Amino acid sequence: MPEIYSKYPMVKYLRKEALPTALCPGCGGGTVLNAFANAVDQLKLDPRDLVVVSGIGCSAWIASPYFLADTLHTTHGRAIVFATGVKVGLPDKKVVVISGDGDLASIGGNHLLHAARRNIDITVILVNNFIYGMTGGQVAPTTPFGAKTTTTPYRNIEHPFQISETIAAAGASYVARWTTAHVYQLIESIKKALTVKGFSLVEVISQCPVQFGRRNRMKEPAEMLRWFLKNSVPLAKARKMKPEELEGKFVIGEFVNRQRPEFIEELNKLINEVQEQFGLKEV
Amino acid sequence: MIIRGDEPEQIRLLRKLYKPGNYFMQGNEAVAYGALFAGCRFYAGYPITPSSEIAETMARELPKLGGYYLQMEDEIGSIAAMIGASWTGFKVMTATAGPGFSLMQENLGYAVMTETPLVLVDVQRSGPSTGQATKGAQGDFFQARWGTHGDHPIVAVSPTSGQDAFWEIIRAFNIAERLRTPVVFLFDGVLAHTRELIKIPDVDEVEITYRKLPQNEEEAKLPFGDPHGDGVPPMPLFGHGYFTHVTGSTHKENGLRDVYTPEVHDRLVRRIHRKIEKNREVYEKYEEHFTDDAEILVVSWGVTARPALGAVLKAREAGIKAGLFVPKTVHPFPGERMRELGKRVRAILVPEMNLGQMILEVQRYVNDDVLLKGVNKIGGVPLTVEEILREIRGVA
Ligand SMILES: Cc1ncc(C[n+]2csc(CCOP(=O)(O)OP(=O)(O)O)c2C)c(N)n1
Ligand code: SF4
Numbered sequence: 291m292p293e294i295y296s297k298y299p300m301v302k303y304l305r306k307e308a309l310p311t312a313l314c315p316g317c318g319g320g321t322v323l324n325a326f327a328n329a330v331d332q333l334k335l336d337p338r339d340l341v342v343v344s345g346i347g348c349s350a351w352i353a354s355p356y357f358l359a360d361t362l363h364t365t366h367g368r369a370i371v372f373a374t375g376v377k378v379g380l381p382d383k384k385v386v387v388i389s390g391d392g393d394l395a396s397i398g399g400n401h402l403l404h405a406a407r408r409n410i411d412i413t414v415i416l417v418n419n420f421i422y423g424m425t426g427g428q429v430a431p432t433t434p435f436g437a438k439t440t441t442t443p444y445r446n447i448e449h450p451f452q453i454s455e456t457i458a459a460a461g462a463s464y465v466a467r468w469t470t471a472h473v474y475q476l477i478e479s480i481k482k483a484l485t486v487k488g489f490s491l492v493e494v495i496s497q498c499p500v501q502f503g504r505r506n507r508m509k510e511p512a513e514m515l516r517w518f519l520k521n522s523v524p525l526a527k528a529r530k531m532k533p534e535e536l537e538g539k540f541v542i543g544e545f546v547n548r549q550r551p552e553f554i555e556e557l558n559k560l561i562n563e564v565q566e567q568f569g570l571k572e573v
Numbered sequence: 574m575i576i577r578g579d580e581p582e583q584i585r586l587l588r589k590l591y592k593p594g595n596y597f598m599q600g601n602e603a604v605a606y607g608a609l610f611a612g613c614r615f616y617a618g619y620p621i622t623p624s625s626e627i628a629e630t631m632a633r634e635l636p637k638l639g640g641y642y643l644q645m646e647d648e649i650g651s652i653a654a655m656i657g658a659s660w661t662g663f664k665v666m667t668a669t670a671g672p673g674f675s676l677m678q679e680n681l682g683y684a685v686m687t688e689t690p691l692v693l694v695d696v697q698r699s700g701p702s703t704g705q706a707t708k709g710a711q712g713d714f715f716q717a718r719w720g721t722h723g724d725h726p727i728v729a730v731s732p733t734s735g736q737d738a739f740w741e742i743i744r745a746f747n748i749a750e751r752l753r754t755p756v757v758f759l760f761d762g763v764l765a766h767t768r769e770l771i772k773i774p775d776v777d778e779v780e781i782t783y784r785k786l787p788q789n790e791e792e793a794k795l796p797f798g799d800p801h802g803d804g805v806p807p808m809p810l811f812g813h814g815y816f817t818h819v820t821g822s823t824h825k826e827n828g829l830r831d832v833y834t835p836e837v838h839d840r841l842v843r844r845i846h847r848k849i850e851k852n853r854e855v856y857e858k859y860e861e862h863f864t865d866d867a868e869i870l871v872v873s874w875g876v877t878a879r880p881a882l883g884a885v886l887k888a889r890e891a892g893i894k895a896g897l898f899v900p901k902t903v904h905p906f907p908g909e910r911m912r913e914l915g916k917r918v919r920a921i922l923v924p925e926m927n928l929g930q931m932i933l934e935v936q937r938y939v940n941d942d943v944l945l946k947g948v949n950k951i952g953g954v955p956l957t958v959e960e961i962l963r964e965i966r967g968v969a
Contacts, residue, residue, distance in 0.1 A: 379661025
């Protein structure tokens with residue numbers, strides 16, 4: 291085992307036989323993994339009480355296989371619906387989905403909306419790197435207007451999906467957005483998301499220097515982080531700004547934090563009622 | 574107990590809710606009740622004709638048994654949720670028809686690759702595409718076999734009546750659990766909506782099987798190993814602290830992906846094939862009528878096997894030596910038995926509600942000197958006794 295692993299206190303949460311990770315040096319995925327491990331550590335969660343589900347993409351690898359818990363690496367876009375089945379079976383465990391923006395908001399967009407509407411108690415950490423990293427840097431539904439990608443070689447003429455705003459409107463219990471340059475806020479939000487009862491989404495704006503940065507004059511990871519910091523606007527301030535002023539900015543903060551009836555609880559309540567109604571309860 | 578549905582409490586509930594006796598019900602309802610007797614306590618689905626009554630019956634009955642009905646946003650979500658639930662120890666089922674079955678194919682392959690027990694009911698309707706949405710057909714014989722990508726085995730069961738469906742769905746669950754594999758249940762729109770007398774048995778008459786669980790830490794650490802030499806790994810369920818990793822990518826015995834080593838892929842995919850090939854006695858099933866001295870053999874499956882039997886009986890009355898062979902598990906095809914029967918007869922007729930699908934399987938096992946002929950009808954109306962009898966007379 292290389293020395294770096296023994297020096298890193300969070301290594302106890304990782305599946306050592308799967309290391310080193312396949313992520314590129316400087317990838318924001320490492321920050322997300324770090325933040326997640328720290329959140330788990332600070333909450334003193336037993337990893338045996340976690341099930342982590344992911345789809346397909348670089349971001350999907352962050353926790354599956356690297357995080358040492360029960361991990362389910364599913365088909366592209368379907369992590370949330372796999373997680374839905376897991377949560378019904380294991381309502382007392384924390385079921386977490388960690389995956390990319392392409393995975394969760396493009397091919398899996400409908401599942402994301404419906405999980406928020408259903409308000410099922412799952413935590414989703416959505417890594418938004420504006421690009422399809424794993425397949426070689428094609429345009430994503432989150433790619434900024436005007437950006438260059440391998441499939442928008444001239445410029446992107448589509449508008450990026452505002453994921454957090456949409457999912458907050460769809461009915462989630464908790465929604466927050468940070469960037470990988472806001473690590474402490476990110477950890478706090480992941481902790482809240484893990485504790486809140488109901489559907490929670492933490493969107494992380496993350497750097498993909500290799501597939502996105504390189505083609506958009508930010509080859510170095512640090513350049514991308516500076517870009518995040520310079521363009522981040524706290525939610526309270528953003529609410530007072532005009533849409534034109536917000537063009538190209540990253541609105542960060544907590545979008546919602548509220549209590550709504552949760553799906554699994556309602557489902558179990560319903561089963562109880564039905565069993566009582568039909569006189570099926572053991573006396 | 575870990576596998577849901579086998580607690581003594583469940584036996585008590587089943588007995589209290591469903592008194593043994595004769596009921597008048599649809600084939601779809603028979604499928605749903607069979608699934609409940611088999612221990613299914615998780616259903617995720619999306620409505621589609623002619624399968625919807627299965628969902629409706631499950632939505633009504635599952636909560637009574639403490640089970641879960643989830644109506645998902647689409648068929649992709651349905652099969653995904655089932656797989657997730659299966660890894661927590663539920664016996665799971667969904668029901669759909671052609672278009673929904675197409676949407677489920679990617680994750681059906683995932684279930685094969687991750688060796689996840691589940692039962693997928695396809696109530697076949699007339700296609701391609703939306704076709705005749707409300708009409709029955711037998712057009713998904715090959716969608717069941719080859720619908721998903723890659724090299725994969727599949728087990729598909731097909732019943733011939735509503736009563737048969739009740740027992741065959743239980744058998745489908747038992748195969749899925751025993752071999753840790755998805756099982757396709759090829760039903761059809763005609764039987765699904767036909768109301769007939771269905772006998773509900775006492776719980777004691779129903780034999781049910783549960784998946785093999787790891788017996789120790791060693792076994793739990795190898796969710797895709799083969800410690801018992803039967804090709805079927807014990808399944809370490811989520812939530813037990815085993816830190817199980819499950820992926821649809823090529824993986825080693827410990828579950829970790831390795832997509833670069835040719836031997837790892839070869840070993841995994843061949844074992845998944847082998848566990849199906851080697852365990853033929855778990856799933857192989859067929860019915861025979863008058864095959865001992867038959868000169869003309871009718872080979873038929875599913876809904877069409879009923880008029881086929883009628884035609885064979887009438888042919889016998891007329892002194893024609895006709896016999897009937899009905900594969901009940903249609904994939905893997907009972908090829909050995911087909912080969913033996915093929916050697917003894919002069920002509921083989923294959924009636925189906927399609928333009929000729931199972932006939933291609935039959936063809937693989939019979940010699941050229943046998944006259945082989947399809948009896949095919951499409952348009953949503955089942956074949957009749959007369960139509961099949963006419964063809965038997967034609968080759969007599
Ligand atoms: C059904 C299907 N379509 C396409 C792909 C190919 N594919 C693999 S990863 C990926 C995109 C991943 O993008 P994202 O979720 O943003 O993750 P990133 O790699 O950027 O972290 C695609 C399109 C696939 N695996 N399955
Ligand atoms: S391609 Fe981009 S997202 Fe994928 S590992 Fe490399 S830097 Fe990270």
